Amino acid sequence: MNNWRAWAGLLAISGLCVLWLLGSPRQEQEATLSETRLLMGTLVSITTWGHTEDESTRVMELAFAEIDRVEAMMSRFLPASAVTHLNNAPRGEKISALPTELLQLIRQGLEIGQMSKGAFDIGLAPLSDLWGFSREPPPEAPPPASDLQHWLTLRANLPDAAIEITPDHQLRLANAAVGLDLGGIAKGYAVDRAMETLLANGVTNALINAGGDMRLAGSKGDKPWHIGLRDPRQPNGVVAVMDIHKARAISTSGDYERFFLANGVRYHHILDPKTAAPARSGLISVTVQATDSMTADALSTSLFVLGEQEGLKLLQRFPDCEALLIREDGSMVQTSGFIATRSRSP
Amino acid sequence: MRLLTLLARTTTPGDRVTMALSGMAIVGLMLSTRGDPGQRGVIYRDNRPLMTLTLNQDQKKEVSGKLGAVTIQVEQGRIRLVEYNSPRLIGTRTGWIQEVGQISACVPCGILIKVEGARPKQPPTVEFDAVSQ
Numbered sequence: 208m209n210n211w212r213a214w215a216g217l218l219a220i221s222g223l224c225v226l227w228l229l230g231s232p233r234q235e236q237e238a239t240l241s242e243t244r245l246l247m248g249t250l251v252s253i254t255t256w257g258h259t260e261d262e263s264t265r266v267m268e269l270a271f272a273e274i275d276r277v278e279a280m281m282s283r284f285l286p287a288s289a290v291t292h293l294n295n296a297p298r299g300e301k302i303s304a305l306p307t308e309l310l311q312l313i314r315q316g317l318e319i320g321q322m323s324k325g326a327f328d329i330g331l332a333p334l335s336d337l338w339g340f341s342r343e344p345p346p347e348a349p350p351p352a353s354d355l356q357h358w359l360t361l362r363a364n365l366p367d368a369a370i371e372i373t374p375d376h377q378l379r380l381a382n383a384a385v386g387l388d389l390g391g392i393a394k395g396y397a398v399d400r401a402m403e404t405l406l407a408n409g410v411t412n413a414l415i416n417a418g419g420d421m422r423l424a425g426s427k428g429d430k431p432w433h434i435g436l437r438d439p440r441q442p443n444g445v446v447a448v449m450d451i452h453k454a455r456a457i458s459t460s461g462d463y464e465r466f467f468l469a470n471g472v473r474y475h476h477i478l479d480p481k482t483a484a485p486a487r488s489g490l491i492s493v494t495v496q497a498t499d500s501m502t503a504d505a506l507s508t509s510l511f512v513l514g515e516q517e518g519l520k521l522l523q524r525f526p527d528c529e530a531l532l533i534r535e536d537g538s539m540v541q542t543s544g545f546i547a548t549r550s551r552s553p
Numbered sequence: 554m555r556l557l558t559l560l561a562r563t564t565t566p567g568d569r570v571t572m573a574l575s576g577m578a579i580v581g582l583m584l585s586t587r588g589d590p591g592q593r594g595v596i597y598r599d600n601r602p603l604m605t606l607t608l609n610q611d612q613k614k615e616v617s618g619k620l621g622a623v624t625i626q627v628e629q630g631r632i633r634l635v636e637y638n639s640p641r642l643i644g645t646r647t648g649w650i651q652e653v654g655q656i657s658a659c660v661p662c663g664i665l666i667k668v669e670g671a672r673p674k675q676p677p678t679v680e681f682d683a684v685s686q
Binding site: 241243244245246248249250252254343414416418419420421427432433434435436437445448449457458459461463464494 | 597599600620654656658660661663665667680681682683684685686
């Protein structure tokens with residue numbers, strides 16, 4: 208046997224095998240694991256990096272259970288939730304025995320509401336119901352002007368504490384113009400709770416995405432999390448790329464997520480309590496980066512309603528929060544610390 | 554033919570056995586590291602498995618969603634959600650899915666389809682880890 212040829216052949220074959228294995232994406236594929244569920248009226252995905260499948264699956268299960276728990280307490284669409292119980296109570300009556308966690312979130316929502324001079328409002332359930340953006344099928348026309356006017360009149364009669372938490376931890380809704388809708392804050396809160404569950408159980412590289420509201424921790428080894436920002440007028444396009452390799456939360460509010468067109472006018476789901484109509488602030492999309500998802504969630508809504516000038520003023524009161532705003536003409540403005548590696552106008 | 558003649562002249566039977574075995578080893582290695590596409594679509598309602606459809610058999614099934622019947626179609630190794638009469642038609646717009654890990658959902662119906670099976674060794678090309686919207 209020609210030994211040198213056999214050995215050279217084996218060496219070459221071994222080399223090819225090594226190259227194949229090195230070129231194979233198996234390692235990264237095994238490291239990135241993802242699971243998606245239908246929760247909070249949207250698709251919620253949890254992705255982890257660098258953890259074994261067993262470990263990741265077990266901890267993701269705990270995180271999904273945490274989101275489920277928060278939703279069961281705070282959704283106004285679930286008949287047995289504490290929020291539904293509150294909304295069904297007679298106005299003016301004090302409701303007791305509410306979960307401390309819920310009261311705490313309501314306090315935080317009220318505080319952001321005050322700071323935003325009412326642009327952010329967790330008491331808009333009756334107005335949201337009038338517009339019906341959460342209905343199936345979705346609306347095709349605005350509600351009657353008389354209904355909106357009636358709501359505005361009722362609201363004008365509200366006391367300062369339309370949602371009042373008493374010193375003995377009871378809660379009172381002042382009149383029929385007010386009802387709890389934690390949609391602008393509870394999704395972010397649930398994402399935060401889920402991330403805390405992951406971290407507490409040793410999962411340090413993770414991305415939670417709840418219908419576009421997300422929180423990130425760690426990275427994908429030597430690669431950052433690679434996040435796109437949707438183009439408000441091109442559903443499959445992106446206007447900015449955010450490469451993030453540290454703990455961060457991102458939330459976007461836009462006029463394109465839930466909307467209808469009637470007589471050439473776009474009616475979207477982000478309502479301005481001052482007008483009882485979809486906010487017309489000159490912005491079509493607001494993305495906020497923050498340290499926690501609840502703040503990012505609430506601020507993106509607040510800035511969208513307030514508009515560029517007042518919105519950016521509000522943002523300054525929140526340390527470590529950054530924003531990217533897209534104006535109606537498609538131009539963009541972003542604060543100096545906003546993480547975006549590439550952006551273009553839509 | 555020339556190559557074969559050359560090989561026959563320049564190698565011994567032992568060389569040829571070594572080469573054949575090595576070739577088989579390479580093919581085996583490639584198959585084991587590359588994996589295969591998804592084989593089944595699992596239908597979930599409210600995050601609980603409702604039924605499993607193999608993707609190698611064309612079929613149509615109707616499942617009960619929160620807002621009425623939802624049709625699931627399997628064709629040529631792919632699966633799609635033919636949504637109930639939803640004006641948003643988000644699930645329908647997702648179209649056909651066939652790679653392991655791909656998802657199609659009708660959120661108001663509470664119906665989710667996932668392609669499941671052996672995880673592909675070649676991950677599908679995904680431009681972003683997530684899109685904020």
